[in-house]
Amino acid sequence: MSKQDPRIYTNLSALLELRQDSRHLSLSPRYRPAGMLSGRHASRIKGRGLNFEELRQYQAGDNIRQIDSRVSARLGKPYVRVYSEETDRPVHIxxxxxxxxFFGSQVNTKSVTAAHLAALLAWQVFDGGDRVGGAVIGCRDMVQMPPKRSSNNVIQLLEAIVTANNQLDLASLKNSKQSTTTRSLLSQVRPLIATLNSQSVMILITDIEGVEIEELAELEVLSQKSNVLLFVIQDPLEDDLTAAHGLSVSYGELQINIQANAHNQLKYDELYQQRLASLKKATLTSALPVGLVNTYEPVITQLSRLLMGEPR
Structure with missing residues (x-):
């Protein structure tokens, strides 16, 4: 299996080139995920935070909502609390x-699609003036970096994605750490979650196997304090196993012929389709923005549709 095939493995040059495409996207403070499965509540990215600067006597033109009633009552004169706006937000991808x-049936693998999605978001966030950081969870380990207002930090994040992506093969199953392969994505970043504040943004990019249904409630609670977005990568073959009937899957000398009979379809539906249906149902009653991204359409097209509500 050649690591030169961009449909199977990504590279740093490809992720760097996505910066130009990212400039057509928007994650503004007034952002509403018009095309995402955002449920019945209006979801939005919370605005940048305010830093307390000083307490001073009220002046004509001041916002009366900033009057500090306790201080004003104690001093006998109206006093206001003065704030300055933060200049950026910490974004964790x-x-x-x-x-x-590491699976794909048509154009790209899910891992390559996830890498492209992460790169587009990272560049858009950075060019928008915010700090970029995050974590890359691979088959061998997890690499984490704090958000910084630095292009080098973006490049380091992309390099970590490429490294983890290029380590994917069947041999990695033997070398993979139990903690990274069997635990959900959310469970592995809980120490990071503990550091989030009201200005923080956390973007999770995984597939249906990476998030437990019961964790959606936890993410929804978290989204009341911080900005949380969930992207779920899907391959069309995962939606309909019958489309794989008669196909041969090979890796080197290993080859498996897929027989998608009714019995196998039923077992598969229990494992995947019911899980996906539960995920969609949970998002319909949740304020959590969830976007489904497939492996065959250009990621920039899908992301524009999800973030900006462009028509299909």
Missing amino acids: IVDQRLPM
């Missing part, structure tokens, strides 16, 4: 590059 992502 969490990217799944574990073995379940």
